[in-house]
Structure formats: structure tokens, C-alpha cells
Amino acid sequence: MSEVKKIATRDSYGAALVELAKDHPDVVVLDADLAAATKTGVFKKAYPDRHFDCGIAESNMMATAAGMAAMGLVPFASSFAMFAAGRAFEQVRNSIGYPHLNVKIGATHGGISVGEDGASHQCCEDFALMRSIPGMTVLCPSDDVEARAAVKAAYAHQGPVYLRFGRLAVPVFHDEANFKFEIGKGEQLTEGNDVAIIATGLEVGEALTAAEQLKNEGIQARVINLCTIKPLDEEIVIKAAKECGAVVTCEEHSILGGLGEAVAAVLGEQCPTKMRRVGVKDVFGHSGPAWDLLEQFGLRSDAIVAAVKELV
Known part of the structure; x- marks a missing residue:
């Protein structure tokens, strides 16, 4: 019996952004000094003029993403879940959620499976925080196929979206050829x-x-x-x-x-x-x-x- 393929959904996130950008010039990616870990580094390599490293300043990054969305771009603001949902909560709420701007938040390293990074980085509160923001869509894909589909669906969706991805490689059980993804459907x-x-x-x-x-x-x-x-x-x-x-x-x-x-x-x-x-x-x-x-x-x-x- 062949071994089940395992891929971390954070890898899927980076790959999906590159795929999206080929056909959608309005896609831009922001990161907070974590491009290697969030896997947006692959986007930076492919589209260096559309990738913005905001440094270790997640709150500023969210405000910047809001400004880009107000200009008609579709920004994917990326960081660890602990920082994207936790540290930058006020900016996500007031600068993105309140005006209902078209910002997509790519939050990697969610949950206990962050592992050795420890309690300070193991964000187990992000669903609760993001669910509480009116108009925020919250997605947590289960494998590589669903993660890449969720990123593309988030782009097509008008309004703020929070996407949570994992650090750990997990089994791929979806058949990409027959899989259809729709926001709001189990x-x-x-x-x-x-x-x-x-x-x-x-x-x-x-x-x-x-x-x-x-x-x-x-x-x-x-x-x-x-x-x-x-x-x-x-x-x-x-x-x-x-x-x-x-x-x-x-x-x-x-x-x-x-x-x-x-x-x-x-x-x-x-x-x-x-x-x-x-x-x-x-x-x-x-x-x-x-x-x-x-x-x-x-x-x-x-x-x-x-x-x-x-x-x-």
C-alpha cells in the first residue's frame, strides 16, 4: 500500500498565492518578517514587486493592507496566527472589519501543532477572536487540496477573510480532480x-x-x-x-x-x-x-x- 502524501497547509498557502497571481494582477502579499515560515517567500521570489515585508510590525501591516484594499488591490496579509489574530486584533477589527474591506488574512502556525515554539506562539484563541468580528469569514482547511481551493475562494469572496493554516505536514485525502469548495458549505x-x-x-x-x-x-x-x-x-x-x-x-x-x-x-x-x-x-x-x-x-x-x- 502506497504511503499517504503529507503536506503542511502553510506550504499550500504559498503555492496558491503564486497560482492566483498569474491571472490576477491585483493580488499583493504582505508579510511581517516571516516569509520563510509562512511560505510567502515563494510568492516573493516569483513576484518581488508585489510582495511587501512590513517587518515585525503586524498591526502596521494590517493597516497597510486596509489601505491597499481601499485602493482596489486584494492584499493577503500574512503572519503567525498568534500575531495576525492576537497582536493585531485592534487593527483587524477597526481598520479591516469595521469598514468591511477586502483584506485576506493568511494566518499560519495555528494551534498546538506549532510544537517547539511553545505557548507564546501556539494560538488556540484565533477562531474565537475572528468569529467575534462582524462580517468576518473564518476558514480552516484540512489538507493541501482544500487549502489551495480556500485561498482562491477567499480571493473571489468580497470582504474580509481569515484563513488559518498549519505548520505540521498532514495527510492529503481530497481528490483534487473531483473536489469542489464553497465558502459556507460543509x-x-x-x-x-x-x-x-x-x-x-x-x-x-x-x-x-x-x-x-x-x-x-x-x-x-x-x-x-x-x-x-x-x-x-x-x-x-x-x-x-x-x-x-x-x-x-x-x-x-x-x-x-x-x-x-x-x-x-x-x-x-x-x-x-x-x-x-x-x-x-x-x-x-x-x-x-x-x-x-x-x-x-x-x-x-x-x-x-x-x-x-x-x-x-
């Missing part, structure tokens, strides 16, 4: 009516592994990929809840304010359902190898299986 990956596992980003791959483990134990899990965290695909969530009777959400983010709470709010108002949230509990991370940290913080497939068994 994707059912497996059949099952015993439980619905709703995941985003890196956790989608873990959810698929968990579903295989559960299948061997006679539990049929429906895995749903929600790349779009805002606006949430309420239809697919409610349908899964009604047909499965139990829901487990999975995210590489705090269980506070992210995908789990978004799903819980929909179900609480429209379809009360038994559910569990798999994610980072109310704690900070710490330095360590990425996969070991994901295991320690309860983000691997075995934790998803355990959460399902509590319900089913």
Missing part, C-alpha cells in the same frame, strides 16, 4: 448514523482515523468537514444531529469560542442534541514535538474515540 466524508464527528483543519484527518477505529467496534460514524467556521453550515449540522442523535466536535483550538461552541449554539437553539467537544481545554500549551503535544492535549484520534464512546 462536507460529509463518511456515512454513518450512530454519531456525527464534526471537525475542522488538522482534526479532520484524526476524525477519519477515529471513524475507522469505531467502525471496527461496530459504531458507524459520520465524519463532517467544516472548513468554514463562520458562516457555519447550519443545515449540515442540524441534519447530522437529527439523523445521528449525538455529535462530537473536534478542533485544534480552545473548546471556548471556536467550532465546538458554534455548533453547540446552533444545536442549542434549533435541535438540542447530546454532544462533546474535543479541543484544547482551558489551558495554555507548552513546548514539545507536535504529535506528542497533540496526544497530550487530547487532540488525536483516540481522544475522539473516547468522546464518542461517552455518548454512544
Whole structure:
């Protein structure tokens, strides 16, 4: 059996920007002294006149991106999630969100899987921050194919978009030839009516592994990929809840304010359902190898299986 290809979605981000720029001269890329890490360096090499290094000044970068958008350009402002969503929150809110400008924020290195960079860089609060900004679209793709499609969809979307990418290489499970991406639409990956596992980003791959483990134990899990965290695909969530009777959400983010709470709010108002949230509990991370940290913080497939068994 051939080995599954693994690619970090931050690499997908850089590659997609280069592809976009070929046909869209209004695409410009800003970075905050992290082009090698965010992978926008490949764009800088291909289009040096359209890449702007703003230095270690993320707040200024967001304000600059806002100005470029006001001029008719489509800027992709890039940095680590901790800095793009955290350090520059005020500028994102007031300079981009409030005037509803056409800025795309490429936030790499999201979640615990930043690994050895430690708690100061492991942003598990960005979904909560970005969801709270009126009119902000929030995307977290699960693999290379979806990440590149999400970047192109973000360009086509009119208004601010927050895209979260990962540092860690993750399995590519989408078939590019047959994959269609639409902002605001979820994707059912497996059949099952015993439980619905709703995941985003890196956790989608873990959810698929968990579903295989559960299948061997006679539990049929429906895995749903929600790349779009805002606006949430309420239809697919409610349908899964009604047909499965139990829901487990999975995210590489705090269980506070992210995908789990978004799903819980929909179900609480429209379809009360038994559910569990798999994610980072109310704690900070710490330095360590990425996969070991994901295991320690309860983000691997075995934790998803355990959460399902509590319900089913």
C-alpha cells in the first residue's frame, strides 16, 4: 500500500498565492518578517514587486493592507496566527472589519501543532477572536487540496477573510480532480448514523482515523468537514444531529469560542442534541514535538474515540 502524501497547509498557502497571481494582477502579499515560515517567500521570489515585508510590525501591516484594499488591490496579509489574530486584533477589527474591506488574512502556525515554539506562539484563541468580528469569514482547511481551493475562494469572496493554516505536514485525502469548495458549505466524508464527528483543519484527518477505529467496534460514524467556521453550515449540522442523535466536535483550538461552541449554539437553539467537544481545554500549551503535544492535549484520534464512546 502506497504511503499517504503529507503536506503542511502553510506550504499550500504559498503555492496558491503564486497560482492566483498569474491571472490576477491585483493580488499583493504582505508579510511581517516571516516569509520563510509562512511560505510567502515563494510568492516573493516569483513576484518581488508585489510582495511587501512590513517587518515585525503586524498591526502596521494590517493597516497597510486596509489601505491597499481601499485602493482596489486584494492584499493577503500574512503572519503567525498568534500575531495576525492576537497582536493585531485592534487593527483587524477597526481598520479591516469595521469598514468591511477586502483584506485576506493568511494566518499560519495555528494551534498546538506549532510544537517547539511553545505557548507564546501556539494560538488556540484565533477562531474565537475572528468569529467575534462582524462580517468576518473564518476558514480552516484540512489538507493541501482544500487549502489551495480556500485561498482562491477567499480571493473571489468580497470582504474580509481569515484563513488559518498549519505548520505540521498532514495527510492529503481530497481528490483534487473531483473536489469542489464553497465558502459556507460543509462536507460529509463518511456515512454513518450512530454519531456525527464534526471537525475542522488538522482534526479532520484524526476524525477519519477515529471513524475507522469505531467502525471496527461496530459504531458507524459520520465524519463532517467544516472548513468554514463562520458562516457555519447550519443545515449540515442540524441534519447530522437529527439523523445521528449525538455529535462530537473536534478542533485544534480552545473548546471556548471556536467550532465546538458554534455548533453547540446552533444545536442549542434549533435541535438540542447530546454532544462533546474535543479541543484544547482551558489551558495554555507548552513546548514539545507536535504529535506528542497533540496526544497530550487530547487532540488525536483516540481522544475522539473516547468522546464518542461517552455518548454512544
